[in-house]
Amino acid sequence: MSALAPLIQLRGGAAMPAIALGTWPMNDAETADAVAAALASGYRHIDTAENYGNERGVAEGIRRSGLPREDVFITTKFNRAWHSADGVRAAAEASCARLGVDTIDLFLVHWPNPDQDRYVEAVRGLAALREEGRIRALGVSNFKPAHLARVFDAGIVPEVNQIQLDPQHTQPELQAVNRAHGIVTTAYTPLGRGGAFLADPAITAAAAAHGKTPAQVVLRWHVQQGNAAAPKSASPERQRENLDIFDFALTAAEMAAITALDTGAPLHHDADDFGH
Ligand SMILES: NC(=O)c1ccc[n+]([C@@H]2O[C@H](COP(=O)([O-])OP(=O)(O)OC[C@H]3O[C@@H](n4cnc5c(N)ncnc54)[C@H](OP(=O)(O)O)[C@@H]3O)[C@@H](O)[C@H]2O)c1
Numbered sequence: 001m002s003a004l005a006p007l008i009q010l011r012g013g014a015a016m017p018a019i020a021l022g023t024w025p026m027n028d029a030e031t032a033d034a035v036a037a038a039l040a041s042g043y044r045h046i047d048t049a050e051n052y053g054n055e056r057g058v059a060e061g062i063r064r065s066g067l068p069r070e071d072v073f074i075t076t077k078f079n080r081a082w083h084s085a086d087g088v089r090a091a092a093e094a095s096c097a098r099l100g101v102d103t104i105d106l107f108l109v110h111w112p113n114p115d116q117d118r119y120v121e122a123v124r125g126l127a128a129l130r131e132e133g134r135i136r137a138l139g140v141s142n143f144k145p146a147h148l149a150r151v152f153d154a155g156i157v158p159e160v161n162q163i164q165l166d167p168q169h170t171q172p173e174l175q176a177v178n179r180a181h182g183i184v185t186t187a188y189t190p191l192g193r194g195g196a197f198l199a200d201p202a203i204t205a206a207a208a209a210h211g212k213t214p215a216q217v218v219l220r221w222h223v224q225q226g227n228a229a230a231p232k233s234a235s236p237e238r239q240r241e242n243l244d245i246f247d248f249a250l251t252a253a254e255m256a257a258i259t260a261l262d263t264g265a266p267l268h269h270d271a272d273d274f275g276h
Helices: 028-041 055-065 085-099 119-131 145-153 172-180 201-210 214-224 236-243 252-259
Strands: 007-009 015-017 045-047 073-078 104-109 135-141 160-164 184-188
Touching: 015 073, 028 055, 028 236, 045 055, 055 085, 073 085, 073 160, 085 104, 085 119, 104 119, 104 160, 119 135, 119 145, 135 145, 145 172, 160 172, 172 184, 201 214, 201 252, 214 236, 214 252
Parallel strands: 045 073, 073 104, 104 135, 135 160, 160 184
Antiparallel strands: 007 015
């Protein structure tokens, strides 16, 4: 088993492992196999969502691992239909039932969906659930600075903002807003889905210098900025590779060279136009 990922302290008191196993786009059966293998390798954080349709697979994988519930940190997310105080409560109950748990460690508004303009209500609903102990931490995903500003105006600071981040999409302004408010940034699609940048000399040179793979260098670049990351792999071998990043450090020059790969290319989806 690899060493466990270090914990990142969230502002509400919970502690979140810095590496999560991403589970999209796996179905229940694939997710159960992947989660069981990942937990056996030392993962202690699983990233899922109502929208992925695989929360039951997460439950099955945890059951097969034999680990006690409290040893596994579960992040899940809810869809736009639940953006109201009652809706968030119903979404939490449904996710808990599918996950086979009493509490969710981190519950995220999956997309702001500004067209329906109810994401502030959704975050208020999350705050009530945290107060009651139904969830341990509250957060958002795909929120831009303007969406966060309205949540701050309501007197609530999310604990996590899960966003698309990789060396070609570094989102410096959004990361700065997160940091200024003590919001932990979690990188999704952290490897760019096996993106071409893995072959860039800035990454392959660091990989050669440290005896690591390009994917390990990129994941190290994420966590060395203080961020969490949720790489997805169905392969037990690549899962282990993606967790084995805590025994080396990139130099400041290597970090800067990787950050300089940002092309300014658009994200996969613009959260002002896309959501579910
Ligand atoms: N909040 C959101 O709106 C949102 C949106 C998208 C994704 N996510 C979350 O983020 C997770 C990860 O994102 P993602 O799946 O889009 O992309 P990703 O993690 O960047 O890449 C996954 C792809 O890379 C491959 N891979 C994994 N480890 C590798 C390695 N060490 N070397 C080479 N290739 C490797 C995987 O193949 P194998 O499986 O064959 O290893 C898979 O094809 C998702 O699973 C989901 O949990 C969240």
